[in-house]
Amino acid sequence: MKIRDIDFGNRPVFLAPMEDVTDPAFRLLCKEFGASMVYSEFVSADALIRSVNRSLEKIRVNDTERPVAVQIYGRDVESMVEAARIVEAEARPDVLDINFGCPVKKVAGKGAGAGMLRNPELMLEITRAVVQAVRIPVTVKTRLGWDCNNLIITDLAEQLQDCGIEALTIHGRTRSQMYTGCADWTLIGEVKHNPRIHIPIIGNGDIDSPRRAADAFERYGVDAVMVGRATFGQPWIFREIRTYLDTGRMPDDMDNAWKLDVLRRQIRESVACSMNRTDCPRKATELGGIIHVRRHLASSPLFKGIPDFRQTRIRMLRAESMDELFAVLDEASKRLL
Helix, strand or coil: CEECCEECCCCCEEECCCCCCCCHHHHHHHHHCCCCEEEEEEEEHHHHHCCCHHHHHHCCCCHHHCCEEEEEECCCHHHHHHHHHHHHHHCCCCEEEEEECCCCHHHHCCCCHHHHHHCHHHHHHHHHHHHHHCCCCEEEEEECECCCCCECHHHHHHHHHHCCCCCEEEECCCCCCCCCCCCCCHHHHHHHCCCCCCCCEEEECCCCCHHHHHHHHHHHCCCEEEECHHHCCCCCHHHHHHHHHHHCCCCCCCCHHHHHHHHHHHHHHHHHHHHCCCCCHHHCCHHHHHHHHHHHHHHCHHHCCCCCCHHHHHHHHHCCCHHHHHHHHHHHHHHHC
């Protein structure tokens, strides 16, 4: 699969853009374990234009994580064009992605993100203008439609392609579904098999195991899959998926002790990322990194099945230092191993 001149090889697996999740430390970890491309947290076009420090920090990328995409969202043509130019000039990402899929009220309720599914004409106008404004490849991430009575993705995909985008990611849910229920890949498959579609189609939604990733490629013919919430507490899922897709087998050198070491490393790197923040020196603290990473640990499937783990999970979520979090992990590891 290719996006312009970027060759991702056969059946690539991407890390989804996720607010307060895909910071540089986490992206680099997922990249190391086999993610074919990683995405920044989404960034508000208005905030970028106002030079809000936190937004400028979000678009910082490291050459070691390339190819990398920066994702922006907004609700009017002018601000999206200006933000796209800022991202191209300041971050120099390999891909610029437009978010037309975020379902949360504070975004979609104001007409941005998935809110654009209620205004396809404006969505297309924004897309066309952004494509013309930058030299790097522009892609789009969106959903099936606003609700089950407005499943517009099959026609919308052609229209977005006509605007000049070079890949399309489709999350197999409507905005109304948020993240509930099961993702419906049927319409994703229809888009992919439309003979008029010639850009890569990336499928997203419920890819939480190597088998599901393989099924997505085999049953629906997508060019790539994107993994989101299944990365919480297990960034090694990319290594599992990549190995399974390439060999038909699971890796045999990833026991629980190895996975616990990965989680310890994730803690250290999350804290280091927080301490190196330049947008707000007073927030460059160890606690910032702990707050960022502790929900990953509490969500890790590694600890499922441990009896009476609830209290340990609560302690994870309340930890405020590396020493405290490492102590909780050490206790969990004794019960796990």
